[in-house]
Amino acid sequence: MLVQLSIRDIVLIERLDIGFAAGLSVLTGETGAGKSILLDALSLALGMRGDAGLVRSGAAQGQVVAAFDVPADHPARAILRDNAMEDDGDIVLRRVQTADGRTRVFVNDRPSSVTLMRQVGRALVEIHGQHDERALVDPDAHRDLLDAFGGLGLQSEATRACWRAWRAADQELARHRARVEAAAREADYLRASVEELNTLDPMPGEEEELAGLRAAMMRAEKIASEISDAQEVFSSPASPVPQLASLLRRLERKAGEAPGLLEDTIKALDEALIALDSAQSGIDAAMRATEFDPKRLEDAEERLFALRAAARKHNVAVEGLAELRDGMAADLADLDAGEERLAGLEKAALVARQDYDRTAAALSVDRHAAAAMLSAAVMAELPALKLDRAEFIVQIDSEPDDRREDGIDQVEFWVRTNPGSRPGPMVKIASGGELSRFLLALKVALADRGSAPTLVFDEIDTGVGGAVADAIGKRLARLADRVQVLSVTHAPQVAARAANHFLISKTGTTESVATGVEALAEAARREEIARMLAGATITDEARAAAGRLLGENAPVS
Numbered sequence: 001m002l003v004q005l006s007i008r009d010i011v012l013i014e015r016l017d018i019g020f021a022a023g024l025s026v027l028t029g030e031t032g033a034g035k036s037i038l039l040d041a042l043s044l045a046l047g048m049r050g051d052a053g054l055v056r057s058g059a060a061q062g063q064v065v066a067a068f069d070v071p072a073d074h075p076a077r078a079i080l081r082d083n084a085m086e087d088d089g090d091i092v093l094r095r096v097q098t099a100d101g102r103t104r105v106f107v108n109d110r111p112s113s114v115t116l117m118r119q120v121g122r123a124l125v126e127i128h129g130q131h132d133e134r135a136l137v138d139p140d141a142h143r144d145l146l147d148a149f150g151g152l153g154l155q156s157e158a159t160r161a162c163w164r165a166w167r168a169a170d171q172e173l174a175r176h177r178a179r180v181e182a183a184a185r186e187a188d189y190l191r192a193s194v195e196e197l198n199t200l201d202p203m204p205g206e207e208e209e210l211a212g213l214r215a216a217m218m219r220a221e222k223i224a225s226e227i228s229d230a231q232e233v234f235s236s237p238a239s240p241v242p243q244l245a246s247l248l249r250r251l252e253r254k255a256g257e258a259p260g261l262l263e264d265t266i267k268a269l270d271e272a273l274i275a276l277d278s279a280q281s282g283i284d285a286a287m288r289a290t291e292f293d294p295k296r297l298e299d300a301e302e303r304l305f306a307l308r309a310a311a312r313k314h315n316v317a318v319e320g321l322a323e324l325r326d327g328m329a330a331d332l333a334d335l336d337a338g339e340e341r342l343a344g345l346e347k348a349a350l351v352a353r354q355d356y357d358r359t360a361a362a363l364s365v366d367r368h369a370a371a372a373m374l375s376a377a378v379m380a381e382l383p384a385l386k387l388d389r390a391e392f393i394v395q396i397d398s399e400p401d402d403r404r405e406d407g408i409d410q411v412e413f414w415v416r417t418n419p420g421s422r423p424g425p426m427v428k429i430a431s432g433g434e435l436s437r438f439l440l441a442l443k444v445a446l447a448d449r450g451s452a453p454t455l456v457f458d459e460i461d462t463g464v465g466g467a468v469a470d471a472i473g474k475r476l477a478r479l480a481d482r483v484q485v486l487s488v489t490h491a492p493q494v495a496a497r498a499a500n501h502f503l504i505s506k507t508g509t510t511e512s513v514a515t516g517v518e519a520l521a522e523a524a525r526r527e528e529i530a531r532m533l534a535g536a537t538i539t540d541e542a543r544a545a546a547g548r549l550l551g552e553n554a555p556v557s
Contacts, residue, residue, distance in 0.1 A: 001020070001022055001068065001069060001070070001453050001454050001483075001484035002020045002042075002066060002067075002068055002124075002125065002454045002484060002486070003019065003020055003067050003068065003069045003090065004017070004018070004019055004020070004065070004066070004067040005017075005018045005020065005041070005042060005045075005064070005065070005066050005067075006018075006063075006064070006065040006066075007038075007041045007062075007063075007064050007065075008062060008063040008064075009055060009056040009059035009061065009062040009063065010037065010040070010041045010044070010054055010055070010056060010062040010063075010064060010097075011034070011037045011040070011041075011054055011056060011515070012034050012037055012056070012506070012513055012514055012515040013034070013037060013038075013041065013056070013514065013515045014056060014514045016515075016516065016517055018502065018517055018519075020484070020486070020500070021499070021500055022480075022484055022499075023480045023481075023484070023485070023498075023499035023500065024476055024477050024479075024480035024485045024487065024497060024498045024499050024500070025484075025485070025486050025487070025498060025499065025500035025501070025502065026486075026487050026488075026489050026494060026495045026498040026500070026501050026502070027486065027487070027488045027489070027502045027503075027504055027517075028488075028489060028490070028495055028501070028502070028503060028504070028528055028532060029503055029504035029505055030505070032506070034504050034505075034506060034515030035459075035488045035504050036458075036488075037515055038488075038504060038515075038517070039127065039456065039458055039488065040054065041054075041064045042064070042066060042125070042127075042456070043127065044064045044095045044097065045064040045065065045066040045093045045094070045095050045117075045121070046066070046093065046117070046118065046121030046122070046124070046125055046127075047093075047095075047105075047114050047115075047116075047117035047118025047119070047120075047121045047122075048118070048121075050095070050097045050101075050103040050114075051097070051101075052097070052098070052099055052100060052101040054097055055097055055098065055099045059099065060098065060099055061096055061097060061098040061099060062096070062097045063094065063095065063096050063097070064094070064095050064097075065092065065093070065094045065095075066092070066093045066094075067090045067091070067092045067093075068090060068091045068092075068093075068124050068453075068454070069090050070091060070124065070453055074123070074453070075123045076091055076120050076123040076124050077091070079116075079119055079120050079123060080107070080108070080120065083112075083116055085107055085108055085110060085112070085116075086108055086110075087108070091107075091108065091120065091124065092106075092107075092108055092109065093106075093107060093117055093120065093121060094106040094107075094109070095117070105117050107120060122452070123452060124452055124453060124454060125452050125454045125455075125456060126451065126452040126454070126455050126456065127456040127458065128436070128439050128440075128443070128455065128456065128457050128458065128460065136413070136439050136442055136443070137426065137427040137435070137439070139411075139412045139413075139425065142394075142411045142412050142413050143367075143406055143407075143409065143410075143411040145446060145449075146367060146370055146371060146374060146394060146411050147367070147370075148446065148449040149370055149373070149374050149377075149445070149446055149449050150366060150367065150369070150370025150373070150374070151449075152363065152366055152367065152370060155359070155362065155363045155366060156363060156406065156407070158359055158363075159356070159359045159360050159363050159405075159406070159407050160405050160406065162352070162355050162356040162359045162360070163356055163360075163403065163404070163405045164405070165352050165355070165356075166349070166352035166353045166355070166356045166403075168352075169345070169348050169349040169352040169353075170349045170352070170353070172345060172349075173342075173345040173346060173348075173349045176338065176341065176342055176345050177342060177345075179338065180335065180338045180339060180342050183331060183334065183335040183338065184335065186331075187332070187335060190328050190331055190332050190335075191332065193314070193325075193328050194325060194328045194329050194332060196310070197310065197321060197322075197324065197325035197328070198325065200306060200307070200310055200321070202307055202310070202318065202321040202322045202325070203322070204319065204322060205319075206303075206307065206318075207304065207307055207308070207318040207319065210300050210303055210304040210307075211304060213300050214297065214300050214301055214304060217296070217297045217300070218297070227283060227286045227287050230283045234276075234279075234280040234283065240276075241273065241276050241277070241280070244269060244272065244273055244276070245273060247269065248266065248269045248270060248273065251265060251266050251269070252266055307321065353403075356403060357400065357403075360400075360403070360407045360408045361400065361408070363407050363409075364396075364398050364407060364408055364409050367396060367407070367409050367411070368396060368398075371394035371396055371411075372394075374394050374445060374446075375392055375393060375394050377445035378392040378438075378441045378442050378445045379391065379392055380445075381440075381441035381444050381445065381475065382437075382438075382441055384467070384468070384471035384474075384475075385437040385440065385441055385468060385471050385472065385475075386437070386464060386467075386468040386471075387417075387434065387437055387438070387441070389417075389418055389419060390415060390416065390417050390418070390434070390438075391415065391416040391419075391423065392413070392414075392415055392426075392438065392441070392442070393413070393414040393415065393416065393423055394411065394413060394414075395411070395412045395413070395414045395423075396409050396410070396411050397409070397410040398410075412425055413425070413426045413442070414426060414429070415429050415430055415434075415438055416429070417429060417430060417431075417434060426438055432462075433462060433463040433464065436457075436459075436460035436461075436462070437460065437464075437468075437472070439460070440457070440460055440472060440475055440476070441475070443455065443479060444475045444478060444479060447479070447482050451482075451483055452483070453483055453484060454483065454484045454485075454486065455479065455483055455484070455485050455486070456485075456486045456487075456488075457476065457485065457486070457487040457488070457489075458488050459488050459489065459490065460472065460487070460489075461473075461489055461490065461491040461494055462490065464491070465491065465493075466493075469491035469492075469493040469494060470493040472491065472493070472494055473491065473493045473494035473495075473496065473497040474497065476494060476497065477497040477498075480499070490532065491532070492529045492532040492533050492546065492549060493549065495525075495528070495529055495532060496529055496546075496549035496550050500519065501519070501520045501525045501528070502517050502518065502519055502520065503517070503518045503520050503524070503528055504516070504517050505517075505518070522550075525550070526543065526546045526547055526550060527543070527546075529546035529549060529550065530542040530543045530545070530546040533545050533546060533549075
């Protein structure tokens with residue numbers, strides 16, 4: 001609940017600190033005293049739109065601070081935690097509005113955004129009035145209010161969970177179907193390519209090996225004729241080797257006849273023959289090395305050219321052909337497996353949708369039942385609020401094929417103000433005064449379900465008096481048993497039922513006027529209610545009537 005409101009330099013308010021308690025608190029005062037200024041200041045702290053015109057004349061800036069005491073499990077604290085904000089102790093919203101139009105926002109003393117302040121503010125306070133555009137008049141909130149009234153929170157969350165599961169399954173199905181369809185379009189190409197590469201059967205390192213072999217055989221082909229000529233020299237009858245060998249033998253036989261004369265020559269000839277023999281062996285070996293099968297060269301070239309042609313076709317290196325083949329084969333396997341998985345995903349999506357349909361249909365049945373009870377509960381409040389000829393309708397349009405996260409129901413609060421008239425949305429059909437009373441009846445029926453911990457009613461008793469004003473006061477007091485209620489009122493019957501009474505008044509001179517707020521004790525409170533009854537001149541009869549109202553309308557439990 002709201003425990004403290006501090007205002008500095010806002011319109012006619014120079015400095016104001018108000019402490020609020022639980023129960024029903026009323027704010028009264030003469031017309032023009034500044035009751036609307038107080039609500040404007042509170043709205044500023046709740047994240048409503050700022051305006052430089054709110055800053056008091058002559059001040060550089062204005063400031064509003066609102067402090068709230070709420071339980072640890074309150075949704076407002078969850079909002080703070082989701083935004084990495086501390087949520088220990090009171091929740092404090094502070095808004096600074098400068099005279100040049102700028103605004104600064106603080107949530108729990110940390111700089112924040114107006115969006116976050118508004119989000120937290122809506123969880124903490126509901127403001128209802130004749131021209132209220134929030135809370136109960138917002139059709140987007142009606143379904144949640146109906147669920148809160150009917151205690152359908154668990155069913156609603158189960159429906160949302162089923163919707164999320166179905167959407168996830170459906171999206172996964174769509175993604176996989178797209179992949180399968182894309183693969184299917186390439187299947188013929190993939191199969192032909194895999195068959196071609198399987199036939200080619202490229203091996204790692206094969207291109208380098210074939211290129212080396214081809215180059216070697218081509219080099220050998222070029223020098224084979226020269227090696228053959230050399231071999232011919234050694235093996236033909238004209239070879240010098242036999243002649244030199246015969247000459248060496250003859251010289252060796254004659255060497256003994258002339259000692260010291262032929263030894264060096266014999267040695268040189270012997271070494272020359274050894275060298276020639278070695279040269280002949282080398283030539284024979286070279287000849288054998290250059291011998292090759294021309295068919296082998298042809299085969300090597302054909303294989304190398306086939307590999308390189310395939311690489312160009314698939315735009316990869318020859319070394320990447322094997323990997324490409326394996327990848328294409330895997331894609332084909334995935335296609336076959338994907339078609340099987342597709343069937344499984346289709347079944348999973350169907351089951352998820354059936355789960356959602358079943359859960360949403362059950363929730364819809366419960367919503368219709370809750371709608372009948374809510375309509376009856378609101379209707380029970382209308383006669384005392386001088387709306388006895390009116391009808392409150394919870395309009396539900398259910399469309400099973402319109403699957404949404406919150407179910408298949410569109411919920412909106414409708415009214416019919418007179419028998420025979422056409423019903424329609426509450427905010428469009430009801431007049432200002434009627435709308436306020438419809439909203440009050442609805443809040444009483446909802447009690448503390450789906451409600452912020454602080455409710456503010458702005459002059460909802462305008463245009464009524466007597467028994468209707470008393471009925472409004474009684475219902476506000478009943479609401480205050482469950483949530484904190486603040487009411488700006490002109491009705492003494494409403495004021496008499498309050499647990500806390502604040503008087504708003506203007507003070508100062510014609511040149512400098514300020515709005516003040518005073519918490520009234522019993523005697524002052526009786527005098528203010530007498531003023532509300534009598535007007536400008538307070539009579540003893542008015543004081544007596546005020547005393548009777550206070551005695552008769554003490555806050556109810």
